[in-house]
Amino acid sequence: MAKAKTGATANGVNGAVAHHENLPAGVFQQNHLKKLDALLPELDIPNRKYGDLTKDDYIELYRLLYMTREVEARLTRLYRQGKIVGGVYLSKGTEAIAVASGYSLNRDTDWLFPMHRDLGAHMSFGQRPMKLYAQYMGRAAGPTRGRDGNTHMSDKSRRIVGMISHLGSMIPVAVGAAIGCRMQGKKVVSLTFIGDGGASIGDFHEGLNFAAVAHAPFVLIIENNQYAYSTPIVAQYGAAKIIDRAIGYGIPGEVVDGNNIYAVYETVKKAVDRARNGGGPTMIEAVTMRMRGHSEHDDHFYVPKDLLEKWAERDPILRAQRFLEKSGHLKEKARLKLEEDTIAFIEAEIEEASASPMPDTGDLVSSVYA
Amino acid sequence: MPVMTYIEGISNGLRYEMRRDPSVFILGEDVGVYGGAFKVTKGFIDEFGPERVYDTPLAESAIMGVGVGAALVGLRPVVEFQFSDFITSGFNQVVNNAGTMHFRSGFPLPVVIRCPSGAGVHGGPFHSQNPESWFTHVPGLKVVAPSTPYDAKGLIIAAIRDNNPVLYFEHKFLYRRIKEDVPEGEVIVEIGKADLKREGSDLSVVCYGAAVHLALEAAERLQQEGISVEVLDMRSLYPYDKEAIVRTVKKTGRVMVAHEDWLTGGVGGEFAAFISQECFEMLDAPVTRLASADCPYPFSSILEEHMLITTDKVYAGLKKLAQY
Numbered sequence A: 001m002a003k004a005k006t007g008a009t010a011n012g013v014n015g016a017v018a019h020h021e022n023l024p025a026g027v028f029q030q031n032h033l034k035k036l037d038a039l040l041p042e043l044d045i046p047n048r049k050y051g052d053l054t055k056d057d058y059i060e061l062y063r064l065l066y067m068t069r070e071v072e073a074r075l076t077r078l079y080r081q082g083k084i085v086g087g088v089y090l091s092k093g094t095e096a097i098a099v100a101s102g103y104s105l106n107r108d109t110d111w112l113f114p115m116h117r118d119l120g121a122h123m124s125f126g127q128r129p130m131k132l133y134a135q136y137m138g139r140a141a142g143p144t145r146g147r148d149g150n151t152h153m154s155d156k157s158r159r160i161v162g163m164i165s166h167l168g169s170m171i172p173v174a175v176g177a178a179i180g181c182r183m184q185g186k187k188v189v190s191l192t193f194i195g196d197g198g199a200s201i202g203d204f205h206e207g208l209n210f211a212a213v214a215h216a217p218f219v220l221i222i223e224n225n226q227y228a229y230s231t232p233i234v235a236q237y238g239a240a241k242i243i244d245r246a247i248g249y250g251i252p253g254e255v256v257d258g259n260n261i262y263a264v265y266e267t268v269k270k271a272v273d274r275a276r277n278g279g280g281p282t283m284i285e286a287v288t289m290r291m292r293g294h295s296e297h298d299d300h301f302y303v304p305k306d307l308l309e310k311w312a313e314r315d316p317i318l319r320a321q322r323f324l325e326k327s328g329h330l331k332e333k334a335r336l337k338l339e340e341d342t343i344a345f346i347e348a349e350i351e352e353a354s355a356s357p358m359p360d361t362g363d364l365v366s367s368v369y370a
Numbered sequence B: 001m002p003v004m005t006y007i008e009g010i011s012n013g014l015r016y017e018m019r020r021d022p023s024v025f026i027l028g029e030d031v032g033v034y035g036g037a038f039k040v041t042k043g044f045i046d047e048f049g050p051e052r053v054y055d056t057p058l059a060e061s062a063i064m065g066v067g068v069g070a071a072l073v074g075l076r077p078v079v080e081f082q083f084s085d086f087i088t089s090g091f092n093q094v095v096n097n098a099g100t101m102h103f104r105s106g107f108p109l110p111v112v113i114r115c116p117s118g119a120g121v122h123g124g125p126f127h128s129q130n131p132e133s134w135f136t137h138v139p140g141l142k143v144v145a146p147s148t149p150y151d152a153k154g155l156i157i158a159a160i161r162d163n164n165p166v167l168y169f170e171h172k173f174l175y176r177r178i179k180e181d182v183p184e185g186e187v188i189v190e191i192g193k194a195d196l197k198r199e200g201s202d203l204s205v206v207c208y209g210a211a212v213h214l215a216l217e218a219a220e221r222l223q224q225e226g227i228s229v230e231v232l233d234m235r236s237l238y239p240y241d242k243e244a245i246v247r248t249v250k251k252t253g254r255v256m257v258a259h260e261d262w263l264t265g266g267v268g269g270e271f272a273a274f275i276s277q278e279c280f281e282m283l284d285a286p287v288t289r290l291a292s293a294d295c296p297y298p299f300s301s302i303l304e305e306h307m308l309i310t311t312d313k314v315y316a317g318l319k320k321l322a323q324y
Ligand SMILES: Cc1ncc(C[n+]2csc(CCOP(=O)(O)OP(=O)(O)O)c2C)c(N)n1
Pocket: A117, A165, A166, A167, A194, A195, A196, A197, A198, A199, A201, A223, A225, A227, A228, A229, A290, A294
């Protein structure tokens, strides 16, 4: 195979080869193809019952999924208008994982540790879009009162803990929260996420091993969106699947179609229930595809176009729509109404956030210590 | 009042808090059945059980991260790093996760980070370090370093009750070498307050940890020669007691800043800068800094003695300062 120039002329899976000019091309291509083949799901999601979901849940999950897409689309708009500064890391195409995971928890007792592409988890765990927009705009009403940006936001009253940038760092912390709650005699679960890239860092291993030994009521969702910034999974890990590591930790590991929101819910809920009932931790690999660049400044030229096309047909929203139509849970007319209401709601939330004040500088330094 | 060693002061304070407050627990490597590498928590597991004296896997970043998580949900963990040298393996959790938590989230983070540190125990490069200055640079953390059994007890209790991450540097050389009367009951040493360990009128030594004892010995010798030395034990390194520094400088006008940690970039540089800026008119001599040589801690005794700050070096430095 000829050497790719800069990767700019991405064709097929070879597009990512620019990172691997030092590898024998055949080996790289084979590995990468093998991994990708294993990852691509069916076009439609199975028309069946998913876990304990009721008709209302199917609709609510769809609403949250749709809302996440639309909230993020407006983040991009605000970013282009210069109303949002700093990084905007979107979950387009992968929203189902965060939304369903947040929805699997008990909002009144559990602890959520979202990562940078998990805006949907904040909302499915009860957070208002207004708060999220205020955070992105650096306003006082944002959960960090302008002290941190993008999805790095905690909400003490909701038991949401914002991440630090250092990927993997929240895994041991979430494990500690799980163990701590158990020490307090509570039946509480903590859940966090990690990407295919973040899964390579030391804290991933230390945290999971700790969780396993402690039998912690903890669930880790691995969002395998096939890229870490520009690095493809073939350059990220040697095993066929990340979840193969579960054997090494001695804990259950499951793979799920990350673009099937209902399957993600079913799988995560099972793990959450098991953790809550003393069954220990679970790691879940949710397979998906990042449909935009790493962040809004990145045109992801390095991702093969035909790969994106295949995954676009498996978009979680389109698949959920087809499922809802076929199952009869939500027919097109009612769906369009729900979508319209959701947009109106989001626009009002943006307005409120935009009109809200900037933070006071007065207590900036004094807020360092409790 | 019972006589306690420095290490007994730590143990006694820990036990006192664990009896008083069920949310306090200890986690670290070999802290349970074995009682800790230095036996600080010897017998604790029998009284408090394995959940509150928690033996962890060998994983410093996870130990620290788990401590952060437990503090988030309302417990008051005391994390033990077996040797402070190994804190580098948990550095990110301490600095970036614990250090910024309240600022970015509003969660109080009551976690104590116990760091057995210091040289003079034939530990070599990786069991002798004094890494306090890596943390006295970080807003969001507090750093304390007791030098006596009383302060060891009072500061561990104060650290546990603080709603912020507190790094507690306990000097291994002092563990069983110093004793004093320490009350059995409640002892609190306020974080941020220095202690005048010896009054004097000619020279001041601003110091902490093991260096306090070197300064006290040197002061005793100089007393025979008619030079009166005041020894200010900072006890808290971040935040530190600026008023106490000003008081002693005002009194003597000649100051040595001393510690066992390396010279360059050590916390003594901060004290010296503060004195130069805020006490310039009170000074009769330049601020002197004395510390261990900028060299990894060597193993062989003869090399270690050469590298470390010693009583003789403090004595000589003070004599020079008196003659300036
Ligand atoms: C420890 C660490 N190293 C590097 C970065 C910079 N960085 C931010 S996101 C990212 C890629 C993450 O990829 P992945 O974990 O797969 O998550 P994804 O963005 O694909 O959701 C990198 C390299 C970081 N935030 N933390």
